[in-house]
Amino acid sequence: MLSIKNLCAKIGDNQILNGIDLEVKPGEIHAIMGPNGSGKSTLASVLAGREEFEVTDGSVEFLGKDLLAMSPDERAREGIFMAFQYPVEIPGVSTVNFMKTAVNQVRTHRGLPALDAVSFLSLMKEKMKLVDIDQSLLNRSLNEGFSGGEKKRNEIFQLAMLDPRLAILDETDSGLDIDALRIVADGVNKLMTKDKSIIVVTHYQRLLEYIVPDFVHVLYKGKIVKSGGKELALELEAKGYDWVKDSVAA
């Protein structure tokens, strides 16, 4: 589904990614872990198409297409969804209105007819249950005045609405208490199917207890320095990131 080869990227004069190789197949859950500043969130941003980052080398193929040649909205319409670490507030634009615009653009791209108001509302009702989000919240301006937990739940709600092929969860667990974390993770798990994939970017092992990865990769100084199964996450938790740093230095 996603094939990253020797991906290098910088912001300004700061080289952050130094040759990432990663293969994600349908139905797989990959976790990207690493200490602060290792390039985790940069990788997520580059995949989503943030323009501040300049790709200096390498390639990314998504479902057989050159991902790097696409604009962020094209990537989204092709099926990439990023749950933001810091969801953005847009005053005056309700989540409902926002989602209606997005869903219909994505549907048009997939050759499906745009949803009318009634079917859109019923789709929304169905997905709202998944993340236990309240209708009144969705009628308010997008993310404006939302609590941290509400913002993250809104991200997963949008994930459900847009039905992407690959979801990238960027530090989705940060700032969540355990109950909120469980709701968010449950939502994600319910959405997971055989032909979908997830990349979970996280600093802590905590989220991975709920969204269990098939593979864990450790990112350090812009490179994947270690890969393994879900045990690797536990080992990291136990030994700390210094263990990785030391083993790289060695």
Next chain:
Amino acid sequence: MSKDIIEEFTSREYEHGWTTNIEVDAAPKGLNEEIIRFISAKKNEPEWLLEWRLKAYRQWTRMKEPTWPNVKYPPIDYQDIIYYAAPKQKARPESLEDVDPELLKTFEKLGISLVEQKRLTGVAVDAVIDSVSVATTFKETLAELGIIFCSFSEAVQKHPDLVRKYMGSVVPVNDNYFAALNSAVFTDGSFCYIPKGVRCPMELSTYFRINAANTGQFERTLIIADEGSYVSYLEGCTAPMRDEHQLHAAVVEIYAMKNAHVKYSTVQNWYPGDKEGKGGIYNFVTKRGLCAGEHSKISWTQVETGSAITWKYPSCILKGDYSSGEFYSVAVTNNYQQADTGTKMIHIGKGTRSRIVSKGISAGHSQNSYRGQVHVLKRAEGARNFSQCDSLLMGDKCGAHTFPYIDVENNTAHIEHEATTSKIGEDQIFYCQQRGIDEESAVALIVNGYAREVLKQLPMEFAVEAQKLLALTLEGSVG
């Protein structure tokens, strides 16, 4: 943000820039007492009105064009303007069948159907082309309720007492340079009277269109809302694309008696000039409402997207005790447009209230100024005002300015004013894009969100048009 998209959108053509081949009957260029006599004679006006015009003209010749607005333009040659141009018609049509089909087509093209039976929404329209009212719809339906809705010229003939009593009572002849000019040369406009206790069952609408070249448009609107009445009034305007600037100096007066409520909405889409700043309308307009009676209310809502220069301050004189005034405005400028717009809220009566919500959006090389005054006079016990003036900047070649004057002479008044300036966040656009929304739609979505508080004041049909206009003027001009 990609420069191509900016290019694509800022170069987008003005949609209403076509002209129609309507035969016009015009006065020679220039302004003098003879021209005024000519206009007055053409309109078969009573002697008092001619005198009124001449008085205005004489005052105007002694006045100076204001220089305080934050706009720049080359001097206007007032002798190089045609002050009277009327579509040639045999006589004022008695019904729509008599209207020149070219004219009807003109309005069809603007999306305004003058054919009554086709209208489902029930908006009565007075269509004004080159300063002359060409058709008024739904007159009979309104007449049953005692509502008078007709062209200004017709009102002069049929309701001279009302016209004579109220014309100039809100905007005096010598109020300002452009109002004096208008008073001297106005050719037509709309007139509306809502009798005591009547709630006007449909939106009343005037559609203004400048068509002829070298013509100034000087229309005049007078709305009188008698005790306890209600009316919602809409105004729209367009003009063809021409290389030379054209002058539009209108006057709108609203007189609200006890418990009357008037809602006046404008979507102003005069030709703004091309992307180099060539051509476009100079829009110098005086709009003012007098809340004469207690508990009366006047609301102004404006969406300003057009004109090369806008100079306009729809205001409320809150004379009646407990009367209230509102001003909701979205002013968008792009390319080389300049707007200096805002409002005055003059609190005279006890317990008067006013609310100002102004949203400025500047893009391209434009300059956008909010200028407003909240004046609480000594007698205005317990007056309240809340003002919110926000500016949104798109690109680094435009400017946003706010000039609010707050003058308080009563110690029981509560006045609050807030203003912010910001830009559309790159992160907001990226967030929308990540959900699959393309950049143009993302900007439209964000701008409409920003302007929502104002747009929601507009009647449904107008709101849709306004949203489209905003998107059209701005999409992609984020730098």
Next chain:
Amino acid sequence: MTTNAIDTNPTLLGVSSGAIDSIPSLATLRDETFRHLQEVGFPGPKNEEYKYTPLTRALEKLSLDDQEGTGTVNLADYAIPDLDATVVAFVNEKCVTSLPETEGLIVKPLQEALSEGKGINHFAKIVDAQSDAFVAWNTLAWTYGFYIEVPAGKTLTKPLVILHVSDGAVRKAARNLIVVGRNAQCTVIQMFASTGKGASYVNVVTEGFVDENARLDLYAIQADMPGQIQFNQTRVLQKDNSRVNSYAFTLGGKLVRNNLALALDGQGCESHMYGLYLLNGDTHADNHTVVDHIKPNSFSNELYKGIMDDTSRGVFNGKIYVRPNAQKTNAFQSNRNILLSTDAKVNTKPQLEIWADDVKCSHGCTTGQIDEDALFYLMARGIPRSTARAMLLYAFAGETIDAVSLPPVQQYLAQRVSQRLQRNDF
């Protein structure tokens, strides 16, 4: 014949033998300024900048005849308790204290400094003599004032207090130039007072140059000055990473006009402006401020508060300019007013002019009165009305006093203000 504070006759302009006449290198400036002032004259009531403050008319009406001073001025009356400061005092135009001798610091009469060529690069360059008629007049008429130079790297531990006392009916003009070198730091406090019979007219212009990474704290305390008409203009030019704190406390006077302008001509500058005008009687106080963001990445914050009683009038005009280059500017302004009497007035005009897009700017202003609910709440707890009122007013005004960085000055102001508020007649 009566002598007016300002003769508006263009050939006289009330200017005779200012210090500038004795400095040959400034002859051209003098002549040009004189010609300019002759040409434009003093601002009339239609002048937008003086719309609410008819200074020219007030000065024309002000007669300086037959008014006697007391002849004895007790400087201790104006001391700020516990403040370890260097104090220089002027009674009318005469310096009555010795000049301070602080190691490394240069403090000398401006006339003397300019004659030696010191400060000549900055004099009348930070404030354009033609920018305002009263500045022009000051440039021609000033007779005293200081040149203060803090060399690079030097931190002036003691604040410098300049006390301007007007004894009797006087007309005087003072001029200061403060140059703060790189990484240097200093505090200058100007206090104004008047004694004796009759009105006085004081015109002060202070220019400041704050070099890279330097800091200047400026105070204007206008408290015990009955009958005084004052024009006080301060303009400071800031370089990269410099910081300026300005405090203006107007507690009295007949008619006070403060023009304060900060030009942020550097990146990473920080500017704070605080003002309090606490007015009663027929005092008229007008604060015009300008923050001019010329370069990127700077921050400014402004808070001005006013309480007006009796027939007093407060005027606030705050401009924020953000120039096309000044991206990433953060500029905030707030003006809050309380009107206590039916005859008090306030005119406020906050003004934003922005030509850069990546900025965060806001201004807010309010006019209101004491919160009656809060007043009732306090009274319900047994606090007498007048005390409760004073408490609430102090809570309102106190925000500006809390921002004062020198504790003794803060205490002094807190005491002065709360005393004023506790008086029943206020």
